[in-house]
Amino acid sequence: MAKTRIGIYGYGNLGRGVELACRQNEDLELTALFTRRDPASVQPLTAGVPVYAADDLAAHTGDVDVLVLCGGSARDLPEQTPACASLFNVVDSFDTHANIPAHFADVDVEAKAGGKVALISGGWDPGMFSLARLYATSILPEGHDYTFWGRGVSQGHSDAIRRIEGVADARQYTVPVPAALEAVRAGENPELTTRQKHTRECFVVAEEGADAAAIERAIVEMPNYFSDYDTTVTFVSQEELDRDHAGIPHGGSVIRSGVTGQDGENGHVVEYSLKLDSNPEFTGSVLAACARAVHRLSAEGQTGCKTLFDVPPAYLSPLSAEELRASML
Amino acid sequence: MAKTRIGIYGYGNLGRGVELACRQNEDLELTALFTRRDPASVQPLTAGVPVYAADDLAAHTGDVDVLVLCGGSARDLPEQTPACASLFNVVDSFDTHANIPAHFADVDVEAKAGGKVALISGGWDPGMFSLARLYATSILPEGHDYTFWGRGVSQGHSDAIRRIEGVADARQYTVPVPAALEAVRAGENPELTTRQKHTRECFVVAEEGADAAAIERAIVEMPNYFSDYDTTVTFVSQEELDRDHAGIPHGGSVIRSGVTGQDGENGHVVEYSLKLDSNPEFTGSVLAACARAVHRLSAEGQTGCKTLFDVPPAYLSPLSAEELRASML
The missing domain is CATH 3.40.50.720 (NAD(P)-binding Rossmann-like Domain)
Incomplete structure (x- = not known):
């Protein structure tokens, strides 16, 4: 061909x-x-x-x-x-x-x-995670779906931080909460709030003379992007950001936890996960x-x-x- | 419809x-x-x-x-x-x-x-694991595939034990070696022998008066089924087998570890895994x-x-x- x-x-x-x-x-x-x-x-x-x-x-x-x-x-x-x-x-x-x-x-x-x-x-x-959801749900119609993202860089959240006054540069990582991931993998079907599923880690380069406390407050209180999450802000130099946070890793897991049997007595956990050096x-x-x-x-x-x-x-x-x-x- | x-x-x-x-x-x-x-x-x-x-x-x-x-x-x-x-x-x-x-x-x-x-x-x-192999290989043409099975019951291996003289009943579990699984998940692309990937755990009910040492030797030395694996044999009563080993759980993981970039500098790990109470x-x-x-x-x-x-x-x-x-x- x-x-x-x-x-x-x-x-x-x-x-x-x-x-x-x-x-x-x-x-x-x-x-x-x-x-x-x-x-x-x-x-x-x-x-x-x-x-x-x-x-x-x-x-x-x-x-x-x-x-x-x-x-x-x-x-x-x-x-x-x-x-x-x-x-x-x-x-x-x-x-x-x-x-x-x-x-x-x-x-x-x-x-x-x-x-x-x-x-x-x-x-x-969408894409491979969507396929994972579709296949698992077609096989296990009685169950719960969970999608976790990260640990990985969110460009949208990094951009949102960069728009704050006094910020020279920034990189934001979305991080799944380990305990939530483990509970889902164990088939416990937890009800999870946004805050319980992911945390957000921000590495920020402040402009000279900028008010670090004001920047941190502006980040953690930002609606939609950060206010629903436990967010940590770490100030670093531009050199540190360039050296330690230059990559664009990402990944995550789609997990379906479902049951079969005469009375739902058998549990099954299907997981599709990605660990990507370059999104x-x-x-x-x-x-x-x-x-x-x-x-x-x-x-x-x-x-x-x-x-x-x-x-x-x-x-x-x-x-x-x-x-x-x-x-x- | x-x-x-x-x-x-x-x-x-x-x-x-x-x-x-x-x-x-x-x-x-x-x-x-x-x-x-x-x-x-x-x-x-x-x-x-x-x-x-x-x-x-x-x-x-x-x-x-x-x-x-x-x-x-x-x-x-x-x-x-x-x-x-x-x-x-x-x-x-x-x-x-x-x-x-x-x-x-x-x-x-x-x-x-x-x-x-x-x-x-x-x-x-074959089936969902085959799809996992196909999708991951189509996306990451440069990489290695690994399939781990278990922890789960192998009917074929259980049957093979039952055919040994002096065995009344048996249940065999295929178990992935944790260190091998972790090395693969970490993207280390290890070369793994059969013995390094899985162990086999056998729970055996001996007939009254049977020679337990002979049964154990017959199992661990059995070609194709056990001789290439580290196999453990545990003798149990029929009651214990019925109580603790009645289920037919299984599962496993398909993992592809591949690279992209100008010189393969970025690694990616794709994993599809199943934990099934009832195969x-x-x-x-x-x-x-x-x-x-x-x-x-x-x-x-x-x-x-x-x-x-x-x-x-x-x-x-x-x-x-x-x-x-x-x-x-």
């Missing part, structure tokens, strides 16, 4: 993650990068990949089999994915859970109009596998919007169905 | 597990039990379910939408699944990994000839979800042999695609 030609739209951390994933998969080939910056200012890691202005997307529909959209869910993807889905097979990582049905509808119309396949909300949550590289690797699947679905003549729920797992693998049955079943 | 009418062929622990799963799912209805015993001697847990002789299967093709085959992989399923697949949509839990390709081929011919859908090797290994009831619950999916695939006009690798995950759930996107993605 010919290689799947991948285009990347948006060359930040996630775009580079997709690019690196293409380099690990012989059946994927990065053939175009699209950017809203000056293309001459963008240097791909991969030699020889052409960089085009995002405004020229429509001129390059013949250059890629699947376009992977690597923008943000707040402002970029709600516009970009529908706009691109009538021109290209596309994959995105739209992760605003509450808005997924509306985004799906917007993308579905355009993909069907263009005769293309679009896969939205790839990645790990964007792992997410990019998921999107690359999704792109492979989208190419296959499109080659079969399918059109419209899909999610990982609709994709036969075998389509994500470069191996043939025969190879998979012989080696992984 | 009308309920999916389920038939069960073979009413042992697994058959009862499927029956119990049908009772937990409103869209599934058990409509027929088939047995090789005298039907009059079989009392289903569910009132009103007719019990038929296995010889009369062909007379009841109109009574069920999907027949779930609950026999053993050694002798029953290699015959039964192909024989039934031309008459019924079927699901089995064939678990002799090395023979899956041949079994698939046998079943595929018959299912296609009959215009039916057959799903083989449902359950958790047959959990397996039966997986087969029930597979039966739902098979009914849908058949309603779409598909035919032939499938595995969970071929099934869009959404097909396993009773919820609609819209409900799944809104609630689980």
Whole structure:
């Protein structure tokens, strides 16, 4: 089979993650990068990949089999994915859970109009965690679901801290509460408040002369972001932040605890967990596998919007169905 | 949508597990039990379910939408699944990994000839563990796979002990070595021998006057089953065995440890784990979800042999695609 030609739209951390994933998969080939910056200012890691202005997307529909959209869910993807889905097979990582049905509808119309396949909300949550929830709930209809995130960096919470007056830089870690995790793993089905599930650790660089106490108060009392959590604030130097907190790790666990039997007498715990050194590289690797699947679905003549729920797992693998049955079943 | 009418062929622990799963799912209805015993001697847990002789299967093709085959992989399923697949949509839990390709081929011919859908090797290994391997390997092509089983009861090993002279009863637990599991979870990618991955714990009831030392030697030196493992033998009374070892728990973990980055500098660990109080009831619950999916695939006009690798995950759930996107993605 010919290689799947991948285009990347948006060359930040996630775009580079997709690019690196293409380099690990012989059946994927990065053939175009699209950017809203000056293309001459963008240097791909991969030699020889052409960089085009995002405004020229429509001129390059013949250059890629699947376009992977690597923008943000707040402002970029709600516009970009529908706009691109009538021109290209596309994959995105739209992760605003509450808005997924509306985004799906917007993308579905355009993909069907263009005769293309679009896969939205790839990645790990939504994505692999969603699959874990779906499989476990389908098997164990009587039970409880728990999702824990971390230990990992939340970019949104780090950004929120950086917007506080007197803050030069910051990094926020979301951390699951060990006792809560253990109770869930033991099948105890605890009722857990937001505060009981996760804590938040903040490493903050204060500007010279800033009021540290005021910064700390502004963080721990911030509604939505921090006020519902036990939050710790540690002030560090920029050098310490750069040295000790440069990575973008993340992860977490999806756990379903359910029962079977004549009277629910047998308990079962299903857990899917991730420990990721690099959130964007792992997410990019998921999107690359999704792109492979989208190419296959499109080659079969399918059109419209899909999610990982609709994709036969075998389509994500470069191996043939025969190879998979012989080696992984 | 009308309920999916389920038939069960073979009413042992697994058959009862499927029956119990049908009772937990409103869209599934058990409509027929088939047995090789005298039907009059079989009392289903569910009132009103007719019990038929296995010889009369062909007379009841109109009574069920999907027949779930609950026999053993050694002798029953290699015959039964192909024989039934031309008459019924079927699901089995064939678990002799090395023979899956041949079994698939046998079943595929018959299912296609009959215009039916057959799903083989449902359950958790093969089954959910296979899916965990496939997803993780598709995302992280550079890495290592590990499967640990237990702590859980191995029926095959328990049976092997019972065949030793002087043994009245026995129960064998497969137990992962904690240090090995921790090293894998830490992403250390250890090379592990069979002995380093699992230990075997045997609880044995000796017949009166039997030579305990000889029994212990026969167990720990038994080729294939025990000689490659560190095995402990504990003699107990029948009362103790019945009281403390009556359950059929099992479980385990599939772990993939892989790398991404420009030079493999970022490590990732993906783990799928199960802790099951009842192996047959959990397996039966997986087969029930597979039966739902098979009914849908058949309603779409598909035919032939499938595995969970071929099934869009959404097909396993009773919820609609819209409900799944809104609630689980």
